[in-house]
Each structure stands twice: as structure tokens, then as C-alpha cells.
Amino acid sequence: MPFIPHTHADKDSMLETLGIASTEELFDEIPKNIQCDGLPDVPDGISEMSMLRHMAERAHNDTTGICFLGAGCYDHYIPAAVWDIASRGEFLTAYTPYQAEASQGTLQLVYEFQTMLASLTAMDVANASVYDGASALAEAILMAVRVNRKSKSRRVLVPASTHPFYLATVKSIVTHQGIDVEIVPSVDGVTPISDIDLDEAVAVVLQQPNFFGVLEDADSLTTKAHEAGALMIGVVNPMTLALLKPPGDWGDTGADIVCGDGQPLGIPMASGGPSFGFLCTRMAHVRQLPGRIAGRTQDKDGNDGFVLTLQAREQHIRRAKATSNICTNQGLLVTAATIYMTLLGPQGLVEVASACVRNTHLLVDRLTSHPNVTKHFNTPFFHECVLDFGEPADKLQQKFLKHGILGGHPLTGLIEKGEQSMLVCATEARSEQDIERYYEALENG
Amino acid sequence: MPFIPHTHADKDSMLETLGIASTEELFDEIPKNIQCDGLPDVPDGISEMSMLRHMAERAHNDTTGICFLGAGCYDHYIPAAVWDIASRGEFLTAYTPYQAEASQGTLQLVYEFQTMLASLTAMDVANASVYDGASALAEAILMAVRVNRKSKSRRVLVPASTHPFYLATVKSIVTHQGIDVEIVPSVDGVTPISDIDLDEAVAVVLQQPNFFGVLEDADSLTTKAHEAGALMIGVVNPMTLALLKPPGDWGDTGADIVCGDGQPLGIPMASGGPSFGFLCTRMAHVRQLPGRIAGRTQDKDGNDGFVLTLQAREQHIRRAKATSNICTNQGLLVTAATIYMTLLGPQGLVEVASACVRNTHLLVDRLTSHPNVTKHFNTPFFHECVLDFGEPADKLQQKFLKHGILGGHPLTGLIEKGEQSMLVCATEARSEQDIERYYEALENG
Amino acid sequence: MVDTIFEKSRPSRRAAAQRIEGEVAHQLIPEPYRRTSPPALPEVSELQAVRHFTNLARRNFSIDTHFYPLGSCTMKYNPRGAHRAAMQDGFLKRHPLTPTSHSQGVLACLFELQEILQNVTGTAQVCLTPMAGAQGELTGALMIKAYHADNNDHERTEIIVPTAAHGTNPATASMAGLVAKEVEVDADGDVDLESLKRVVSAKTAGVMLTNPSTCAVFERRIQAISDIVHDAGGLLYYDGANLNAILGRARPGDMQFDVLHLNLHKTFATPHGGGGPGAGPVGANERLAPYLPTPMVTKSDDGYRWVDESERPKSIGRLSAFMGNVGILLRAYAYSLLLGGNGMCNVSEYATLNANYLMKRLADAGFHPAYPDRRATHEFAISLRQEAKETGVTAMDFAKRLLDYGFHAPTTYFPLLIPECFLIEPTETETKEELDAFADAMIAILREAQQNPELVKQAPHQQSVGRLDEVHAVRHLDVTAH
């Protein structure tokens, strides 16, 4: 009984208090025919030592090499302090701060997080978290439809240059509320803003930089969307906002809703999760924002303190009319991201973003110096770029892996001639030697 | 300036308060001729990311394989909770609990540690820590000489079966106080108790199990020592005391001073340090015990609390007459060991010790089933044993390493024909497959 | 409160060990795309950051520091070993799009976890990707919809939930484009069958039930409910939030549920992280399994691999960018290895023993269990209505005062149908001594309520802040520091 503290004496005395002979009696309200006889098909428990040995072997199996994969999940360096602090029991093993007075740590941190994210995106408010970037986009679209009551349509435009898994998630989730997701094809890796028909659209989405790493004309689309009475939803990588114009400043009056995935802010790649999704918006729309929000208030003596606020939006109060069904969110990752942003500060984040841009440009220059390799698009990119390798990307990837290089994301089916293309990425964690090793793998592959 | 928070504005305003133009002036009392111009030979600082990348490569270099080395440092399994808690900032970054009211965490923990160690050794009191097992033995000998005032001699007997590095350390340290360390040769791996001449000895040392893993006749030696007016000093591995008779119960009235290294109690091998040395004794001798001791007391309202006690023994009060010069000790390791002993409990420690004994016996049986391999001594052993391999041990060890086996400690110069012998050890962390892999390495070596 | 991190910020101060060498890359970004003013992130030293967040942490109650009997949340011990297992470099540094050839370690863990959860729930297949209970619910609702659509049964637009249901159930219904229909709960906490029969119709897509229910009693007539709903062509969804009560003792699959989710952050002890993350794997019987989301993990001769829509054409699709909260799944896998099938049976036994014991102690002291004639399950509800009437001290006041006694408060005011409700879930990992201390605190507070009600109404008194004004927070909305 690994974590059960009861001694025989404890059990006996508790049974005695209850006036029963055995714990079996406690289950006498469960109809006999649905009781099962244990879990014979689940092996018996093992010790922590054996479990860790087993899982260490498994983890060891998956050590792959130098990562040039991005595509929505990035190999950034995480300062040691981030997880040392986030793993403290008081952060790790608390739950939703329902009892505010016993949760001031988490609540103040969330308030600070909201401030940072709002500033990063140049929006007024941020929530403290939905599940991930993909589900955040789904929530953003649902929110846009609730907010934009003027619009009678349920037509939402989403560029094909959006992350394909985000697109898939959006489709799974939002179509059930009668929303019509229309994909806008891209041309040369970017969304052709002037060609878009915004008639009757309730909202338009734009990912910046887009899935292919390419910079979109967010200013024009935002202005155009607003002119057409549509809301503008930005999907962003928060790290890039150290250098890129924040969505709050896009076009005429900025995006209306901003969402994205927080993984680049101090969250390990960890097979893609847990990470966290965020949503920011204008104060006018805050009551339609899903997810937890902390607010500053006062205690009975007039001292400042923090509580969960605007809970009337949430399922535990509003039930069927809630802004979302979300309850458990990704709080611990918000904690880590807040510590990360604090340790980096504005200057640190600029340096990380700059190194990512620089390294990816270096990588692209180096790889395209090889006769077989060319850039697929000729557009400005941030820290990801599509390269054509002139041979099947799947096989090439396996060859690279033999040299300890995780070379990129094959784009089969995602762009024209994608079978020979990969989306590559070099973060600040890649060195010039790493890039050179990639080139060598390419030459010797 | 990695960890310096000063902005230009801070610096300027501080200089202004000080009424000086530059920080250079603050150093104007240092004669110019001994000032140096920076540290040109120390390379410039690098980022945490670069440092960790560099040190990860170094650490990776040293990954050796399955450890069958013991000889004073043991590869035990450490429950995950031990270092998660010991690494909390409040334990990691506090110092000696001089301000007791702001250090109740460390002080109560030390008090609990003392209780556990005293119980484990069957002694009355324990200190909370000296540097390591070797220096603990040196301190124990110095202490014995102080305690045993009746004895006019300074003759201390130490068996040759004691850990050779402990012997070396003792020699470096104690001889300067005019103490005469006499080595008692061992016969067949054990100390020949009846042959020992205890005349005028002030103290006798016995390591149990001894360096060769062999069990010594501690009972007889203790009684004999006491009859001769000498103090008995036991050197023990605390983990073994789950199964072995504790020194407090040796012979007639038990050992007088017990020391050893705490590494087996939740401390990583980490190249042999930091670990901690411990010392236990009878209440009558507590004022001669070096090192920190926590005591329970009361606060002004009569509530229980903890303080450092008997500080008059220590250098900061007693100066030249102190029991030892020790100041900074190995507190954090005491913290880890206390958590470790708590998580294991008496039953867990018995299981660990049993598994060590079982595994080493399995290992010895398996290896000696090979025609070239024999036991060097034919005496009962605990979890280490000397095996003769019939070929040079140094070379054999390199062969084993090629198979991922760290095979043992070559005994060149330590026993007769030691060039072909190794001290081997299998802790609870070794599996039957590990042992089988060792055998295969032996066969295929 | 302590100063916010922004008050500690000074222009151009920084944690310089986190610097990255090299030039700012402005020139690589065409001008119209550039940011012109830096974000207002705090500018502090590394020590300031460490000290600030360490001290914030110290202002939280948590399982590691306090008894935390939050009903419906299963705040049991979160093994540090499981955390360690998931925090290994091999797992943390794995990119989600790493080829299968180099992912056999994590895939093996996930595959085995699928199998374990199938066994535990009595379902045919399990998909691990949903990222919390509520996403699991949405998954189930969408699967039910997809099933009916597949059968050209397009009129089934209603989903039935008990009045006592958790808020996520009706909210999920809406999110799935279904209409939540409430069904009454009778005086004993069971679903009222007559009420159920009235609400069931040809429009019924399904029913969502928790069993044990959110009233903290076992739904005894589950068979009858199942028959009524199934006969009407509806499906049964099991909300697994309360699985801790019956782990290894009764399986939802054996109760005729068609689809269900588990809350790994509850039953499988993954840390709650101050609000999350969790994981809400979904299991289904043969009938509904084809609709499970993607990706899932399968095993074939040449190892483990992902399965996506190409092989599962009926799947409702993808619910997250990658594979859900893998890190949490790994912790749950580690936990299930530690417990094993035998250990899981002990969980429900001792969780139930603890709840019944604490309920008895409180009842003996004069408190009022919501369902005095029923067994407690892994948790139980008491109503403080009478105490509130007699002393003016509400359940919320009791909750706040408990903090001063060193206990996190139970869940308050849920389920809504029990007035002045405390939903108390001690979990199996707490000692009898801790339960006794909690009961003693409740008794002491009751005495305070009788003798000095203001003391309790003004509580807490020993926390870093006094009772906080939630109404003020909404009226004077202050959600960012700038």
C-alpha cells in the first residue's frame, strides 16, 4: 500500500468507531453484480526504485540529438531557477485558488502573469490559461462569435498558413456551435490579404509568424477586418513579440483577441505537453474571456490582496451559459512562464528572440550553400523556414538522425512538393557548431 | 555582471550618498603596489546556457556503467523526495542556525537527526556533522585522548583492516598532537583480537564491517579494550546497522565513541563528496564531542523550541581550547540523510541492508562459479568481498568497463597478491540482470 | 500582499546570467514588422526573482504543507517519484514531432497506460489526449453526437444531467452544441427515476453521470438508469471525477457506461499545479470506440506508433496541437506502476474508510451529513444550514476559520442543492490522526460560532491577508499592474 498510512491498529479503531467489522461493508450500497474482483490484468505494484529504473531506460531510449524541429514547439534554454521554484510543493501540489486567503502565492503570481502577457501582446487583459495553443484558438473563435453580436453570420476565416494541428483542433471543437470555418489558401507561403472576401465574416484569424515561419501582413488584414465588421484574432508565439509588432498594435486599432501557446516561455518540449494556451483581449470583452482571471482587491482591513475574479463567467457559477467548460487549466505552466519572463526581462527576451532569428538565418544560409538545398518561399521569415532538399524528406530525416540531428518537420501534404521539404528551426540553444554538424550530416547523409 | 542588481542610477545615487566620484575611491586604503589589474588570465564570463551546455558535456563524459564499486562509497537508491526537499531554498541557502528563532526548521531537523543516529548506533548522543568519515575518525581519536584522561599514554591502536584512506587521513591530522597511531596487522582479513597488546593504549579503533567487507569480533575487542583502560572507537557504515549489532551494544558496555560516513543514507556518490561524517558518544563525554549539537529548550512563553547548544565546546567561543576547529560542517547532507531515514523507516532500512547482503552474496557466488575467480578470505562478509581474479586487476577493470561494468576496487598494495584482487560490492540498486552482465563481462572480457 | 514584481523592477536591471551573446536582430526583420517599444516585463536581478517567487510560494496552502480535503478534487499525495520520472531529460527534451523510430520509450509508456486505463475502467479503448476532465467531457459529448450522426439520428440534441452535476457537465453540453436537460435528485441523493423518465425522449443524445455522484453517494439504481436511457436510444457518459471511490472495485464499463473520462490529476495523483495541468483520458466501449479522438498509440510488430485519422476515419479528430499533456500521462503511468492493480484496490478501500470515519466523527459531534442514512463514498457532504441559522456563521465562515486551524477548507457550496454545503474528501493518503485533528477543529469552530460568532465571521486571522472582498474585485476590476 504505497501511499496509505493506515496501520492495522488505525484500521481496527476506525472500523470500531464505524461499528462495522470490515471495510467491505462500506461498499454495501454498490450492487453486487457490478462489483469486480480487483484488477487481475493490471500487474502488481513495484517500488519507486524499480519504477524509476524502468522509466529511466524508457527515457534514455528517446534521446535523439540536436533539435532543429520547431513547428509549434521549440527547444529553448530554460533557466535552472524556473523549475526549481515551480516544483516547490506549494506551487506543485496546490489546486485552483478557491480559498484566496490560503492561496495568495498563486493568485499574485497569476496577476503578475496577466500583466506580463497583456504587455507582451499590447492588449488590456490576459487569462491564466487554457489547455494549449490549439484549443486557445478554438476558444478565441468561440469568444469572437459571442463578442461580435452585431454580426449575424457565423463565418470565420482562417488562413491555410495556420498551424495544421491548430486548424484540425479548431474544426473538432468549434463546428459544433454552428460556426463555419473557412480556410483561406495561401500564396507563396503568405495569406493574400487583398484577395480575401470578408463579407459577413464574424472574425478573421491570422498566425504571425505563420506556420511556415513567414511574416504575414497583419496590419492590412486587421484594418480590413475591422472595416468589414469582423473581429481580428491573432495567433502568436509570445517569444517572437520581443521583436515583432504586438497584435495590440496591428493595423488600425489592433487585434481584438490574441491567443497562442506559452511553450516558448520556459516550458520543456516534453512531447508537446503540458504547455499552456493563453488568451488576451480588450477590456470591453473581458466578460467573454474564458479561463481563470485573478484580480487585485482588498481585505477587510483595507490591505491589498488577490482573488479569482469575474467567476460569473465560469462553469461552476454559470453552468450551461458559461464562456467555456474549462475548469482545470495549465496553472503550473503559467507559474513557470511567469518566472521565466521575470528572469529574462525585456532585454533577455529580445536577446533570445534575436538569437533565434540569427541562428535560423545562419542555418538557412549554411544549408542552402549546399547545391541540393533551396528555400521554398522567398519571403521574410522569423525563426523557421521551409527548405527543399531535393530528396524525400522522411528518408532524409532518418539519415540525419543517424548523425544525431533532428533535422526538421517534413511537409508532405502541407505544401506543394512537400515530400521533399522540411520546416527547419534553430533556436538560441543552437550553436554554430550545431549548425555545422547539420551541414556535415547533409553532406555525408 | 551576472548577479549584481545595480543599475547606473543606483550606482550614481549611492556614490552621491557616499560623496565620492567613483568606486575606485572605496579601495584607496589598499596600497597601490598590491592592487592588480583585473584577472586577465581568467576567461570572461559566459551565460548560464553556455555554462550548462559545457558542463553537461563534461558530465556526460563520465557516465560509466553499472557500479560494483564500494570501498567506502556506495551506489544506493535515493528516494526522489529526499533531494526535492533538501534542495528547497530554505534548507539550501540558509547557514548555521545562529539566530535560532529564524532557523527552527534546520534546528528541529538536526535534533531529529541526532535522535535517529543515536538510536541507530545505540549511543546516547550524536553530533550534526563533521566533514566525512575519514576526518570523523581523526576527530574521534582526538576526542578519545581528551576523554581518557586517566590514561597517560597517547598510544592509539588502529587495525590495518580499516579503510586505507581513513588511515591516511588520521595520520595527517592526529599525529600533530603527539598521538601515536599504531597499526594492528590483520590476519586473513580480520583483526586478531587475542594477539593485540593493549598495554597503555588510550584508545582502540575497529571498523565494522571492515574495509574488506569482513565482520570483525567487535564484542571481544570492546571488552578487552575496556579491561585495559582504553576507550573503544567504532567506525561503522550506518546502513549496515539495520542488521548488525550496534556499537552501543558491543562487548561489555559498548563502544565509547562511534563514527563513520553518512553517505549510504541518501547521499549521492558524487565523486565521494560532499557527504558527512558523524560522531556519537555517551552522555558522559558529550562535552568533548566536536561539531554542532541542537538541543530542545523553551521560549519565553514556555513553548518548546530548538537551539544550538553546548556552544562552549566550539571554536567561536572557546577558541584555542575548543574541541575542534570545525565551523562550516556538512549540514545539507545531514538534512538529506534525515529525510532519507524518515522515508525508509526501520523496516525500509532493514530491507535495503538485506538486499545489499543478498546481492553481494549472489554476486560472489556467481563470479566464483567462474574457474578463474576465488574468494580471497574465507570469513563472513557483509556487502563487500575481496575476490581474486587470477589476472591483473587494473587491466581487468578496463576490460569490464568496455562492457559497461565498473567492476570493483583493485587492491594492489593493500593485501598480499592484491594486484589480482578486487573488492566488489552489490547494493540493493543492483539487479540479478546486472550481476549476470558482470558475469558475461568476465567471460567475454 | 508583498510588493508585486513590477514594484521591484528598475530600468535596465537584469538577471544577466540569462544573457544570450550576440547582436539584436532588428535588421533581419523588415521594419513594418518590428516592435518599437519593449514589453513591460519586470527588470530584476536573479536573486530578486528567486526570492520573490519563493516567498510567493510560501503563501500557498498545498498538499505538501496542509491537509487539503477539497471535495470532488481528490487532493491525495502526489508522489515525488512520479514527478522525477517525468522530469527526466529523455522525456523533457523530446520534441513532439520526433519520428516514431526515436520515440519508442515514450510510446511504450503511453501504450501501456492506455491498456491500464482500459482495464481500470472496463472499456474497449482509451485515448489519452484530452487535457483535463472538462475536455474529456467535451470529447465524450462530441463522440455521442458523432455516433448519432453516423446513425442518421439527427434529432438527438439533448443531454441529461442531474441537478447536482458539476458545472462542467452543462457547460460541456453547450460547448458541444447540445442542450443540457436537468433531472432531479431525490432526498437520498439518487437520481429520481420518475424525473428521468419524464425528461428522456427521442431527443435524448445521452446522459452524463458521476458515480459516486457529486452528492457523494453511490448511485444505486445505475442499472435502471442505464436501461431507461439506452432503451430510449441514448448513451451513457461517465464523468470519472469520482473514480477514486471505486478504483479496482467497480468499473464504469461494467455499469453499462458507453464512454467516460478519467481525471488523472485526481485518481492517478498527478500534481494539481495550482490549477492544472491535468489529463482527462477518454475510454469507450466497442460501440463508441471508433469515434475516439486522435492521436492514439498502437503496437505492431515493429514497435509502437501513432494512429491518426487516416486509420480511424470516424474519429472526432484532434483536440490539441500535439498529444495532450504527455508529461502528466507519464506521471500517471509511473503512479500506476507504483500502485499496481493490488494497490489500486487499496486506494478505494482506504479513501472510503477515511471518508466514512470522518463523517461519523462529525456526525457524532452534532454536524449534519447531507445524506445521513447513506454510506459516505470517498467523500461526503455535510450541511451547515442549521448552524448558520442558529449562530449566523455560514459555511464560508467555517471555511475561512479552518485556515487558521491549519487546514485547507473543503469544497463549499457545492453541490448547489445542499444548503450551506461542505463537500469533504480526505483521500486515502491522510492519517487517522489528521482526520481526528480536522474533526476537532470543526468542533472547536462550532463552539466559537456559538460563543463568539464574530471571531469566525471575521476569519481568517492568521493568514498573510484578512478576508478578501470578492465583490470589490469585480466592481473595481484590477487585473493587470500597469
Added chain:
Amino acid sequence: MVDTIFEKSRPSRRAAAQRIEGEVAHQLIPEPYRRTSPPALPEVSELQAVRHFTNLARRNFSIDTHFYPLGSCTMKYNPRGAHRAAMQDGFLKRHPLTPTSHSQGVLACLFELQEILQNVTGTAQVCLTPMAGAQGELTGALMIKAYHADNNDHERTEIIVPTAAHGTNPATASMAGLVAKEVEVDADGDVDLESLKRVVSAKTAGVMLTNPSTCAVFERRIQAISDIVHDAGGLLYYDGANLNAILGRARPGDMQFDVLHLNLHKTFATPHGGGGPGAGPVGANERLAPYLPTPMVTKSDDGYRWVDESERPKSIGRLSAFMGNVGILLRAYAYSLLLGGNGMCNVSEYATLNANYLMKRLADAGFHPAYPDRRATHEFAISLRQEAKETGVTAMDFAKRLLDYGFHAPTTYFPLLIPECFLIEPTETETKEELDAFADAMIAILREAQQNPELVKQAPHQQSVGRLDEVHAVRHLDVTAH
């Protein structure tokens, strides 16, 4: 206090995930060697253990939670990155007796650290093994003895220490079998040269000095002292506890010191761990280098390797079972990589700026620096004698009251020659705001001492316990729970 872990213990309770499968091995141990009754270790669950020690941790002040200006101890920020670097598996799992062939990683780190420390101190060779400052001192004293013995200079049995010296200095002398002779310090905090000349003789083995001294001022006449001692045939030992003040700005080797230790847990920011571990590497000039302890690390064509007595016949030998506190050495190495030579120079600059600023603020507020005409170094002493006389509030009372203001107290009553002394060392990693807040607290306490002295004398009031009775602790010795 909270209950001790023993009060939480119950017979046969345990943290069962820590079980090891298999039989108890009694039969493998001959009967006379067996233990017959189990040790009284606590029997608790894993949650109880985690909760107990987590809550104990929360009762500590520490650098990570509080300003901790403990003079002579250099309580600066301990970088988490350095801790992470040393806690890597490759380092943690290395057995100390692993062959050199498989230890090149750690050996390279240690070798480079030796080189860095040689550079930093201006010495010819450094040995890393001493495990704290005091062991470094003993090492130095033994080396001095060995040197004189080697020169057949057997009468040199005395070692000179200033009256203000740290207690470890005279204690070390005794441990080395030398006699500590005190030398006076003058009114400005410098060693009194006349006094020195009187005490120096043909019996002088050497002198032990800290510079800056424990009076927290720089010993200006170091050259003269060196000449006097060297001329008399004695050697100079440098106690490196205060190196933070002059890092990268003045090197002990350049001041004619023959042998010295560093405190890596001070100057090189390795965590103090609630009392330790530390590391006290010893450096020596060409004359004394042959006597350095073993093992040391050297580099040759085929890599790094250990050097032992066989190659260093004059060595004083071994001071620990293996290689000292390697884990701490790795942290110090990481720290020195982070700082680099340039960063080290900043350390002394800002440590000194902080100390001088805080001294000025306190002096301006009416407090009395012990050496008002001297520069502060990285620390400074104030005397509260006058305040004590006027208000009856002692330095200890001030110290206890500071805790209530959220500051760890400075070092009190050291050096002994300064009455009612506070030795205050802010370190370079604290902000100006923190220093200002500390100064404000001191001013506020002074006002309290004047207006309501009992408040201060009864302090602390806001800690987990009130003022503890140390005399009671000695009189009623209670050092184990059983």
C-alpha cells in the same frame, strides 16, 4: 515547534513505495553479529515525511527568502544554474574510485578550477580537497609545520593570530599542535606593529591573517607585517574568508602570503546548506607548494589524472577519504564560468559599494561604525554600546527584533573586541532598495528602543517561536527525542 517526526510515528506504518523486494537477510549474518532490536527510526507515510520536512523548511530564513547580512559569511545569491550543473547524473553517479580513463569530465573541471583559483589568489599551486575554511586553515598550519621541519627548524611552535581573529584560527593552531599567540589590533583596526614585533621570535612558525581583517577594514601595513614575519623566519597564512572584498583587485599572493585558503561557500557562492557543506581549497607559493595535500589533479598528454603522494613526497598527505567536497567544487567552477575574470572584479566593486553605502546610511542615522575613519570593505562593524547604555537594549535584542522586520540579523558579538558588535555584510547581490529597507528597520528599532525598550527586549514577536532560552538548553540538556 511542530511535533517532531517521532510523535507522528506509528508502529509498522511506512512509506511503502520505498520497499525493496526480497527476504530479510538475517540468515546471511552469523548470529553474534546481528542486531536484535530495530532502531527507533520514525515510522511514517511518504506524505507525512514530505509534509513534515516541507513545513520544517518553511521555518527557516535563508538567502532565497530573506536579506541575510551575516558578517564574515558572504551570504550572496547562490546561483541555481550552478546547483543544476553539479546535480547532473553524470556527476552525481560517479563513484570516487572510478578509473581516470572514465573520469575525464570531472577531472577537467577540477583542473580548470585549480587554475582559476591560482589566478585569483596569485599562488603557484592550489589543492582543492579541504572541505571548509577551517580544514583549509589546518592544512596551511600543517604545511607551515612541515616546511619548518623540512628545514630542521624544530623550534617554531608558535603561530601568531590577531586578537580579533576568527575562532577557527586559534582552534586550528591547537589542532596542528601549535601554540596560538595573540597580537593586538590598534584603534584603527590594523595590527599593532609594535605588538607584532614583541611577539615575533625564533619560535614563530607563522602568522594567520585575514585581509580585509575580521575588523572589516583593509590591513594597510600588510607589507610591513610580511617583512617582520618573514625576516623572523616565519611564514604568512592568509585566511580567505574575506576574499569577496578584493576579488580581482588585490591578490593575497601579491601581498607576500605564502599559503592561504579560499572559502568557496563564501566568495564562490556555493550554498551554505544550513551549516555546510563548504570547500576550502588551499593555495601556496612555490616555496610551500610541495607540501600541499593530496590528491591534486594534473594534466598530461593523455589527459587529466590524479596526483598522489608517490609523486609529491613532501605532501602533508590526505585530509579526506576521497577528493573533498567535489560537488561543491563543481558548483564553484560553474560560478567562476558564469562570472569570468571580468565578473569577479565586479563582485568586489559592488560588495564594497554596498557595504560602504549601508555604513554611511547607518552612520547618518546616528549609529556608530566601529572604525568611523576607515573605509568599509565588503562588510563593516558597528558598535551598539552607546545604544545599549542609553536604552538597555543590546545588540542581541536588536538582532532578534530585526527578524520581525523580515531581515536575518547580522553577525553579533564578533569580532569580540568590538563591544555590542554587529558585523554587517550585505554582499554584492543585494539591491539598494534592500539596503535602504534594512537601514530603515534599524532606525525604526532604535526608535522602539528609545520609546518602548521592552518591545525590543522581548523580541522576536512574529516568528514561529519566541526568544529561546539557551541557558535552559545547556542546563537541561535534551539532545535526542527518546
